[in-house]
Amino acid sequence: MELKGIHHVSAITANAAGNFEFYTKTLGMRLIKKTVNQDDVSVYHLFYGDDIGTPGTELTFFELPRAARTHEGNNSISEISLRTASDAALEYWKKRFQEENVEHGEIEIRYNRKALPFRDFEGQRLVLISEENENGESGTPWKKSPVPAEFSILGLGPVYLTVPDLEPTHKVLTDLLGFRREGSYLSKNYGQSEIVVYASGKGGPGTEIHLEERKDLQRERLGRGGVHHVAFRTADQAELQEWIKKIENTNFINSGLVDRYYFKSLYFREPNGILFELATDGPGFTADEDLSQLGESLALPPFLEQRRSEIEGKLKPLETKVKEQ
Known part of the structure; x- marks a missing residue:
């Protein structure tokens, strides 16, 4: 029983229309599902990914x-990374960000990879990394993306956690979830503090957690431009049930099995308060929509379908039909 890597990361926006504009038109990611927050159906839940929702x-x-805006700090998922195929892609993105007036830094080296930090229009902390010398799994470029295929975003890379006490999170990652400590590197931004790298499954950037201990920060106040949780991949529901048994044998309060229709999940908070999810690879995002039309209409899981008129009446229209390039 082994986690296969990062499944998804869920963040917060205060502006669904602006969010759609940035992630599909500036970053060239595909909206693969336009649905609602199953815990609050009055608001959207938007999913972006590769061409087939891998x-x-x-x-x-x-x-x-x-x-409100996020007040950045400790006990947080402090940065999300996105993978590109090559070092040359980062040069493309740096130029694109300059042309699109996207806040960004300089290309730098992180854990022997080239990286380009940037922020979205709400201050979401993001970084593009090159996987030029990696052998991990990659996504399929979106065929209708405004970004050339050779420079496309190919999936999630390392997820960065910032905590006041590294050891409890280290134990959850290694002893409970089976991550391996792969190495470490020095942060360039925070006084040369150490960032510890953990990997799961076959390894590579799409399986990594980068963990930094910061005793000088206050606890983060989560809002727009912040990250809600990170999810890790399990093969199927049978394996997820084994994880549920394992976590129930700890002292962690957990959600038990949650049916999100597109995948099955379990949620729990590790000792530093960061919300972890374990999620199955399937059934996937074509369970209720044809691949060619993913994300164009409001998709509701069967248990919400009878409330469609009520739900649609409370949502602001969001035009997501993709025009031919």
């Missing part, structure tokens, strides 16, 4: 229109 490529956003 697990490990999915960056999702809950829309909370009244959300």
Whole structure:
């Protein structure tokens, strides 16, 4: 029983229309599912990924229109990374960000990979990394993307966690979830503090957690531009049930099995308060939509379908039909 890597990361936006504009038109990711937050059906839940919605490529956003900005700090998922195929792709993206007035830094080296940090229009902390010398799984470029295929975003890379006490999170990652400590590197931004690298499954950037201990920060106050949780991949529901048994034998309060229709899940918080999810690879995002039309209409799981008129009446229209390039 082994986690296969990052399944998805879920963040918060206060502006679904602006979010759609940035992630599909600026970053060239595909909207693979336009649905609602199953815990609050009055707001959107948007899923972006590769051309076919491959697990490990999915960056999702809950829309909370009244959300204040995130006050960055400790006990947080402090940065999301996205993978590109080559070092040359980062040069393309740096130029694109300059042309699109996207806030960004300089190309740098992180854990022997080239990286380009940037922020979205709400201050979401993101970084593009090159997987030029990697052998991990990659997504399929979106055929209708405004970004050339050779420079496309190919999936999620390492997820960065910032905590006041590294050891409890280290134990959950290694002793409970089976991650391996792969190495470490020094942060260039925070006084040369050490960032510890953990990997699962076959390894590579799409399986990694990068963990930094910071005793100088206050606890993060989550809002727009912040990250809600990170999910890890399990093969199927049978394996997820084994994980549920394992976690129930700990002292962690957990959700038990949750049916999200597109995947099955379990949620729990590790000791530093970061929300972890374990999610199955299937059934996937073509369970209720044809591959060619993913994300174009409001998709509701069967248990919400009878409330469609009520739900649609409370949502602001969001035009997501993709025009031919």
